[in-house]
Amino acid sequence: MLRLLAAAPDGLGVADLGNALGLAKTTVHGILRTLHQVGFVEQDHSGAHYHLSDAFGRLGESYLDPNELRSRAINWADSLASRSGEVVRVGRLVEGKVVVVHHVFRPDDSDQDLDVGTTLPPHACALGKAVLAFDTSGAARPRKLEAFTTRTIVDPTRLAEELASVRAREWAAEFEEHTVELAGIAAPIRGLGGLVVGAVGLTGRIERICDSRLRHRPDLVSMVRATAEAIGRDLREDN
Amino acid sequence: MAERYVAAVDQGTNSSRCILFDRRGRLVSVAQREHRQLFPRPGWVEHDAEEIWRNVTRVVPAAVRQIGAEPSQIVAIGITNQRETSLLWDRATGRPIGNAVVWQDTRTDRLVTELAGDEGPDRFQDLCGLPLTTYFSAPRLRWMLDHTPGLRQRAERGEVLFGTMETWLIWNFTGGANGGLHVTDVTNASRTMLMNIETLEWDDQLLEAFDVPRAVLPEIRPSSGVFATATEVLPGVRIGAALGDQQAALFGQTCFSAGEAKCTYGTGSFLLLHTGQEIVRSKHGMLTTVAYQIGDEPASYALEGSMAVTGSLVQWFRDGLGLIHTAAEIETLARTVEDNGGAYIVPAFSGLFAPHWRSEARGVIAGLTGYITKGHLARAVLEATGFQTLEVVDAMNADSGIALTALKVDGGMTANNLLMQFLADLLDVRVVRPMVTETVSLGAAYAAGLAVGYWPDLEGLRSNWHRAGQWLPHMDPARRETEYANWKAAVQRTFNWIRPDQ
Numbered sequence A: 001m002l003r004l005l006a007a008a009p010d011g012l013g014v015a016d017l018g019n020a021l022g023l024a025k026t027t028v029h030g031i032l033r034t035l036h037q038v039g040f041v042e043q044d045h046s047g048a049h050y051h052l053s054d055a056f057g058r059l060g061e062s063y064l065d066p067n068e069l070r071s072r073a074i075n076w077a078d079s080l081a082s083r084s085g086e087v088v089r090v091g092r093l094v095e096g097k098v099v100v101v102h103h104v105f106r107p108d109d110s111d112q113d114l115d116v117g118t119t120l121p122p123h124a125c126a127l128g129k130a131v132l133a134f135d136t137s138g139a140a141r142p143r144k145l146e147a148f149t150t151r152t153i154v155d156p157t158r159l160a161e162e163l164a165s166v167r168a169r170e171w172a173a174e175f176e177e178h179t180v181e182l183a184g185i186a187a188p189i190r191g192l193g194g195l196v197v198g199a200v201g202l203t204g205r206i207e208r209i210c211d212s213r214l215r216h217r218p219d220l221v222s223m224v225r226a227t228a229e230a231i232g233r234d235l236r237e238d239n
Numbered sequence B: 001m002a003e004r005y006v007a008a009v010d011q012g013t014n015s016s017r018c019i020l021f022d023r024r025g026r027l028v029s030v031a032q033r034e035h036r037q038l039f040p041r042p043g044w045v046e047h048d049a050e051e052i053w054r055n056v057t058r059v060v061p062a063a064v065r066q067i068g069a070e071p072s073q074i075v076a077i078g079i080t081n082q083r084e085t086s087l088l089w090d091r092a093t094g095r096p097i098g099n100a101v102v103w104q105d106t107r108t109d110r111l112v113t114e115l116a117g118d119e120g121p122d123r124f125q126d127l128c129g130l131p132l133t134t135y136f137s138a139p140r141l142r143w144m145l146d147h148t149p150g151l152r153q154r155a156e157r158g159e160v161l162f163g164t165m166e167t168w169l170i171w172n173f174t175g176g177a178n179g180g181l182h183v184t185d186v187t188n189a190s191r192t193m194l195m196n197i198e199t200l201e202w203d204d205q206l207l208e209a210f211d212v213p214r215a216v217l218p219e220i221r222p223s224s225g226v227f228a229t230a231t232e233v234l235p236g237v238r239i240g241a242a243l244g245d246q247q248a249a250l251f252g253q254t255c256f257s258a259g260e261a262k263c264t265y266g267t268g269s270f271l272l273l274h275t276g277q278e279i280v281r282s283k284h285g286m287l288t289t290v291a292y293q294i295g296d297e298p299a300s301y302a303l304e305g306s307m308a309v310t311g312s313l314v315q316w317f318r319d320g321l322g323l324i325h326t327a328a329e330i331e332t333l334a335r336t337v338e339d340n341g342g343a344y345i346v347p348a349f350s351g352l353f354a355p356h357w358r359s360e361a362r363g364v365i366a367g368l369t370g371y372i373t374k375g376h377l378a379r380a381v382l383e384a385t386g387f388q389t390l391e392v393v394d395a396m397n398a399d400s401g402i403a404l405t406a407l408k409v410d411g412g413m414t415a416n417n418l419l420m421q422f423l424a425d426l427l428d429v430r431v432v433r434p435m436v437t438e439t440v441s442l443g444a445a446y447a448a449g450l451a452v453g454y455w456p457d458l459e460g461l462r463s464n465w466h467r468a469g470q471w472l473p474h475m476d477p478a479r480r481e482t483e484y485a486n487w488k489a490a491v492q493r494t495f496n497w498i499r500p501d502q
Helices: A002-006 A014-021 A025-037 A054-058 A066-084 A126-132 A156-169 A218-237 B049-066 B109-119 B137-147 B151-156 B165-173 B204-210 B245-252 B311-320 B329-334 B374-400 B417-427 B439-451 B458-462 B477-492
Strands: A041-043 A050-052 A087-094 A097-104 A172-175 A182-190 A196-205 B005-011 B015-021 B027-034 B074-081 B087-090 B160-163 B183-185 B219-221 B224-229 B238-244 B261-265 B269-274 B287-292 B300-307 B344-346 B364-366 B406-410 B430-434 B467-471
Touching (some): A002 A014, A014 A025, A066 A097, A066 A196, A066 A218, A087 A126, A097 B467, A126 A172, A196 A218, B005 B439, B015 B439, B049 B165, B074 B165, B074 B245, B074 B439, B087 B137, B160 B165, B165 B183, B245 B287, B245 B439, B269 B374, B311 B329, B344 B477, B364 B477, B417 B430, B417 B477
Antiparallel strands (some): A041 A050, B224 B238, B344 B364
16 A cells, blocks of 8 residues: 555545555555554545655654654643643653753742753663663663662663563653652653654652652652653644 | 633634633643635735634633533633734624635735825824734725725624624624624724724724724723623633733733733744833834733733744745744754854745834845755744844834843744744843743633632732743854844845835
8 A cells, every 4th residue: 555655646545545455445444544643644635635644754764853842742841840840851862862852940930051952861860761661772772871879770680670660650760860869750752653752751859759658759650641641642643 | 629720712823722721820721723824815814704713612612621621610711812813794694794804914005005195104103002004903994894895884884893803702702693792802902003092992083094984893891801701612601801912922921010021932923011001102113002901900001023924934934945844843954054154034925014114025035155055044044033033122122211131932932942042142131931831821811810810919920920941142242243234134135125016
């Protein structure tokens, strides 16, 4: 079906595709719907013709523009910062590092500097673990794990276990692994086709992020997860 | 008790949205629908008002549903709207008479020149605070009355109603042809050229000058105050506010005192400076406008610098030139180069707004050489917004005698870090983004919530404002001067492109 669409600059209708492939209309419809959902196929204005989208030709690139990610995330990230009272960042994995794509100040009007464009070590922060857990390139996984505090995970086996638990519960925790006295919570953002395109998370002092038994507060965890879900929904719907 | 919310309905140029806010002014849900932009002839821009109302009837319930709320949890509706877009409809049937004529439409070009006559475009400025241009509603209303056979007679008999978009929405929210309320607010009325800026009433002299029958005009109300109780969409919920979108943004940024300013970066961009209860008359191309009026308190005023083409230049770069796929990608493309390479784009697509007000100007790309790549053009596109802001700030400083020390920004383009940094560099002031970028909707929600007692007072609203990001100036002053001089030279080249005989 993709070959046929690629060869038809004006696009093809459901009947054209069904005839050419010897498939029932409903089958063609189902496949087209899936291809449309993942952004490989677009419909013309009338809705009658389908053609390949240019996303298909850019498969190898990280197909979500980081500035696009920020513009989709901005409202939800603001809302998270304002509800949680903490610093919020959106990050994505680039060449083995987490690059901060968006940064919202802690809403207390204290002096803070924007750190958009700076990088974080993925194994030592919640934002990083939330994206590393779903990374399939392998190349992105750091070989040598640098220690930032005594709590940084430096043993690859332990990191693998940690990432497995992130996958299982769909959020990542940070507890003094990057900076002493700071904790964090992050969740993966799933774009088109459910692919993880980045993560959103908050960071703050341990006594605010964790409860008296030093567990990450469940209310903050659900806020972060709901924010990641809202950003993901925005990314998936408008394509 | 279940949490209660205020619903803001933002009827914008490209879409209609409904956003719910909670008591701390935090955004809790958003629903949006775009409507078609109709371009029947060059320079003409129209919207289908029925399509817009249909969209509103869908986005409001969608926003309420999104958080699983009941309509009874909505305490008030605040309406904000694209300003100056003008519509006539039939009082008996509720059907629009033709499409709404949008603020960007320049069909009244010749009419405006005729009306200016020997006295020039500033002839009504003392009365209404505005210069004669195609931007405002009165020339548009006059054009519609002149160009539809029999309409003027029907209008004089009171069979036809005029309104900007908030008037159309309130009329429909309150039953439309079945007893709909025909009202506007002081901020929207202040953009028609028909309201006296001091008395806040329709002005006989202006009505006569534009030859507009009083019978078509809505009643003018304060911006914040209960207009009516909705019977459609959210039956039983009170409509607590209506404000033009830019005034709503000023309100949402909690600029409640003289000297406070904000700039909203959207399709066009608008810098508003609160001038208190004083009417400041500009000598440098700024508009004098009503900022808001709360209940029976005296109105607050503002000076406004309007830039017609900012975000829409990015849209043109995307849709007209096809060099990017999404608006946000312009930043990625612009970052492929270090600077503008000597290229400047002056987007005088339908003339230049503040501070020049040259309707005969048309856009240019200046400084084009073989060296220029699409990356340089992307920079020039973003920088055009920065330079236009600088021109407005310069003019505003001259009019008000107060130098701006920080700029509060909002709107979609504030997601663009390259532009925000360029603004700080060029203006040489701190640029500050608040926690809620959707200040237009927030302002409408605030004004509506105040009217029904959801929020007690302005001070309470101020405490909701928090800084979400800020950019500090770093540019070398010499470079700033050279860049600005280049921009000014480029602007000169846009003048007198459309000649009177064309």
